[in-house]
Amino acid sequence: MSTSRIPSGSTVPFTPKPRKGSSSAKLSLSQREINQIAGTLASVRKVRPDAIFEELEQSGDAATFLGYQPNGQSSRIPSDPRQAEEPPRPPRRTRPPEQPSTSASASAASSSRPMPSSSHQQITLEKEPYRHRNGKQPERTVQREVLVAPENADSIEEAGPARMLDGVPLEVQEAWICEDLLFVLQGVEGSLIRYDEGYDPLDEDQRLQGARWRVDPSLDPSLLSLVERLLPLASAFTSVEASMELRSAPEYGMVSHALCSGIRAMLKEYRVLTAQLESLFLQSPTFTLQTLYFHLHPTLHTMSLLSSLCLSLQADGVSQEASDVSDDDDGLGGMADELGLGGAGLKGLMKNLKAQEGLIGGGGPVLGGEVLGIICERENTMSGDPTASTLHSTLLLHSSQPYYRMVVRWITSGYLSDPFDEFMVKESGHITKGVLESDYTDEYWERRYTLRDGSSLASSPKVASAKATPSLSAGIPPPRPGTSRLPGGACIPAFLQPWKHKILLAGKYLNVIRECGIEVKRPGELEDTEGMVTMNEPKFYKRIEDAYIHANRTLLKLMVEEQELIPHLRSMKHWFFLDQSDFLTNFLDLATSELRKPAKAASLVKLQSLLDLAVRNPASSSSNDPYKDDLKVTMQSQGLYDWLMKIVSRTGSLIEDGELDFALDERADEDVASKKTDKEKTLLAIDALSFDYSVKFPLSLIISRKTITRYQLIFRFLLHLHHLEAALSSMWLEHKASIWRDHSGYDDMERWKSRIFSLRSRMLAFVRQVLAFATGEVLETNWRALEDKLAKVQTVDQLLRDHVDFLDTCLKQCMLTTSKLLGVYAKLMTTMSAFVSYQSSFNAALSKFLADPETESDPAKASQRWTVLTNFERHFNHHTKLHLDAVTYNAGSENVALLALN
Structure with missing residues (x-):
């Protein structure tokens, strides 16, 4: 057994080297070897060397162990007098746990290779039975046997290292396996405990899973049971060590590095424990394998938890999914070579493309918040285990420090590192x-x-x-x-x-x-x-x-x-909600000819100059507005009701669950889609006209593009009502002319004219009622509520919420967000607009009748006049009734403000 693996400063029994060239099968020791053994035993037991020989003579093992000189005298007297005074000590064994020494490597090689074919090769075994400490018997005796190897090398190969403990006493086996375990617990192979044949310590995936061990089968079963209980500790340790080595790379981030620091602190305590156990093994004569197991058993659970945590930190599917992509997979169904596109370069390119598409890697390495999330999840899952709870809370504390610094730096300075x-x-x-x-x-x-x-x-x-x-x-x-x-x-x-x-x-x-x-x-x-x-x-x-x-x-x-946010909001209310519509009336009068053109043919430059003229008119109340230069004219690509109906038909409601924000995000796509239609009806400039408002940073965070779009929706709704009101009023002025007021002398024509007057009056009343409701009951009421909230607001997000809620409420109460209300209202507006545009036809029909009453009184021509009017009346009456029903339903269910329209 190699003696180079014991830490420096220890004194252990010495195993002499076999004497080469000896052909005798008789057990014998040289004089120097006997002196060395006696000196070592005396040093360990702290007695004189002569006491060792006396003990051997008393036990009757002197002839077997020491041998005799040919003259029959005992060889226990050293030939060198200096050896009697101070027994020689064997060289100290200083093998570090991380790297096997030369002698250990030689021992490992000897256990895995057949022995040389020399018939004089000797094998050294040692037996260390324990003795009770008393006055008569020594604490421990050591017996050395030098066995001569058989001449047939093949028999050595067959029954060599696999049975190297046959015939070795149980006490010696226990001491030997304890020494091996102390190295194996540091991840280093021993003489009796080796790496499993299927384990490759150079394979990173296998190292991350933990080393697999193989124990000499000739070990006593009672000892093997305890050894197998401790080997998972060694496997877990090697797994944690490999994971720490891997996760210390820079690409794993600061959180992983902090976690590795915390785990290394725990591994340091583990190494201190194993060092103390090794010292106890070398110094205490009562040290047993049971003692080793007793001290290491609590550590086994902790190390298994660490190993499990390290395995859970590996990106799930990285190795598996990467292995699923074969090296022969060229991404072209194996046809790359046939197409002349083969080669490692193409395969590497395809792997990179698949990695970018997320087919390989599963999201990259586990780092940052995911590390903390896994530790936190495991802590909650194992909260019933005190050891696991303490372990995970400690590691969470260590690993969260870089994350903590990022959070604090972000929330205190806005700096993101x-x-x-x-x-x-x-x-x-x-x-x-x-x-x-x-x-x-x-x-x-x-x-x-x-x-x-x-x-x-x-x-x-x-x-x-x-x-x-x-x-x-x-x-x-x-x-x-x-x-x-x-x-x-x-x-x-x-x-x-x-x-x-x-x-x-x-x-x-x-x-x-x-x-x-x-x-x-x-x-x-x-x-x-x-x-x-x-x-x-x-x-x-x-x-x-x-x-x-x-x-x-x-x-x-x-x-x-x-930044004067409140004055800006008041100015926008003035422009978009038409508080004082005198500037709008002047603008519409000045731009009448331009607004009658198709939207694509209207000149924005001319409209903008006319708007500036109307706004800066000294007679207008808007001339004193400090932000009038921020008001701009713009043209929309779709009509108000057409665009809203497209959105509402998809979502059912425009403001519930944030659908309006989504609709505004999709507005550009809708505009592009609308431009692709082949035969789209011509949109007039008056229907596409809208206002825009320029605001600088940081007010643009509050008055953002989405909020401005909400203002534009309300403005176009009010503008349409104002335009209809003006058109119906102009129609009323035409009806005051003599051609309409003078009696024609024909009752049928007079009834026809009175029905037109009645329908125009009802339409004008409806428009004015909706306009008064929108401006007085909805916009003004909600604006006063917003002003009260702005006076008490304390946070920016509350300000954002209050402002958006104000606009969403206005849109909802103006009947622009619910599909049923919007659909009926849009048809009513279309009917009234068509009726106004048909005024010229009514005038022509009346003029023709007055020019030739007899001919125009023909029943067929009279029926034609009445058919057109009847259609307008039927549509208006039908949609008015549907509108009233929809308003009544919504007022009773969710939109109480609509009660004012009943």
């Missing part, structure tokens, strides 16, 4: 505040900083499913194969899930302030002396809340006081 994509918040650097005015869908507020899991404050299952398109969900990684866990930083630890939106918004607010050129103060900034902090405790949650409130109040003060 995440080089390995471990944090829950991601930044889209290509999105700047300039895109707020140039790009409709790319909004700074919503897409510059987002959560990696794709969630938002306004998200809902219905909207999330509707938004699950490649264009919008491309940045959200798919879950790990076989689990619902998102990979990497997209996985937010369970203890931070309720706080993720506040963490996101706190950093967002501070970034907005920094974009305005204002230095961000950092109250409660992270200090180096802070030490390790537990994240899943109320103290840390309070810190998040305080940072969120501070960022909210700072940004709110900036917007309300310095």
Whole structure:
């Protein structure tokens, strides 16, 4: 047995080397070997060397163990007097646990290779039976036997190392296996415990699963049972060591490195324990395998937990899915060679493409928030196990420190430092505040900083499913194969899930302030002396809340006081809600000829100049508005009701569950689709006319493109009503002319004219009733409620919510969000618009009748006049009744404000 594996400073029994060239089968020892053995035993027992020989003589083993000189004298007297004074000691064994020594390698080689064919080769065995400590018997005696190998080398090969413990006493086997276990527990092979034949220590996948061991079959079964109970500890240790070596690479991120640091601290305690056990093994005569098992049994559970954790941190499916893609798979069904496209380069390219498509890798390595999520999940799952709970809480504390620093730095300064994509918040650097005015869908507020899991404050299952398109969900990684866990930083630890939106918004607010050129103060900034902090405790949650409130109040003060948010909102109400419609009346009068053109033929430059003229008219109340230069004329590509009906027909309701936001996101796609229709009806400029409003950063976060679109919907609704009212009023002025007022002398014509007057009057009354309801009952009432809320608002997100809720409520109460109400109302508006546009036909029919009453009184021509009028009356009466029923139903169920229309 090799003696080079015992730590320095230890004294152990010495095994002499076999004497080469001896042909005698008789057991014998040289004088020097006897002296060395006696000196070693004396040193261990702290007695004189003569006491060793006396003990051997008393036990009767002197002739067998020591041998005699040919003259019959005992050879226990050393030939060198200096050896009697100080017994020689064997060389110290200093084999480190991590790397086998030369002698150990030789021993391992001798146990795996056939012995040389020399007939004089000797094999050394040692027996160390334990003796009770008393006055008569020694503590331990050692017997050495030098056996001469048989001349036939083949027999040695057949019955060599596999049976190397045959005939060895149980006490010696126990001492030998204890020594081997102390090395195996450090991941190093021993003499009796070797790597399993199917285990390759150079294979990374096998090392991550843990080493597999093979024990010498000749070991006593009673000892083998205990050894097999301890070998899982060695396997788990090698698994943890391999995982630590792997996860220490830079690409695994700071959280994994912190976790490795915590695990290494535990492994240090494990190594200290094994070192103490080795010292006890070398010093205590009563040390047994049971003692070793007693001390290591609690560690076995802890190490198995560590190994299980390390295995769970491996990306599920990485090795399996990668192995499923054969090296012979060229991505072309094996036809690459036939096409002349074979070669390793093509195969490597196909693997890279598949990896980018997510076919290989399953989301990349486990890092960042996913590491914390796995530890937290395991801690909750094993909460009933005190050891597991303590272990996982300790590792969670160590591994969460880099994540904690990222969170604190983000919520206190708005600075995002995440080089390995471990944090829950991601930044889209290509999105700047300039895109707020140039790009409709790319909004700074919503897409510059987002959560990696794709969630938002306004998200809902219905909207999330509707938004699950490649264009919008491309940045959200798919879950790990076989689990619902998102990979990497997209996985937010369970203890931070309720706080993720506040963490996101706190950093967002501070970034907005920094974009305005204002230095961000950092109250409660992270200090180096802070030490390790537990994240899943109320103290840390309070810190998040305080940072969120501070960022909210700072940004709110900036917007309300310095950027004059409230005056901007009042100005938008004035322009879009037509509080004082005198400027609109002047504009419509000036731009009548231009607004009668098709929308594509109308000149925006001319319309903008006419709008500026109407707004700056000194007689108009709008001339004193400080933000009148921000008002712009724009043309929409679709009619108001056509576009709303397309959206509502798909979703059923425009504002429930955030569908309006989704509809606004899809507006560009709808516009493109509408342009592709072959025969689309001509859209007049008056139906496509809308206003736009320019607002600078950071007010553009509150008055965003989506909120401006809501204002535009309300404005187009009111503009249509005003236009209809003006058209019906102009119709009334025409009906006051003598041609309509003078009696024609024909009762049928007079009834026909009176029916037109009645229908026009009913239409005008309906339009004025809806207009008065929208402006007085809806817009003005909700605006006063918004002003009250703005006076008490304390956070930016509350301001955002109140503003959007105000606009959504106005849209809902104006009957623009419910499919049934919108459908009936759109048909009514179409009927009235058609009736107004038919006024010229009515005038022509009346003129023809007055020019030739006899001919025009013909029943066929009279029936034609009455048919057109009757159709208008029937449609108006029918849709008016349907509208009243729909208003009554919605007023009683969900829209109480509509009661004013009953």
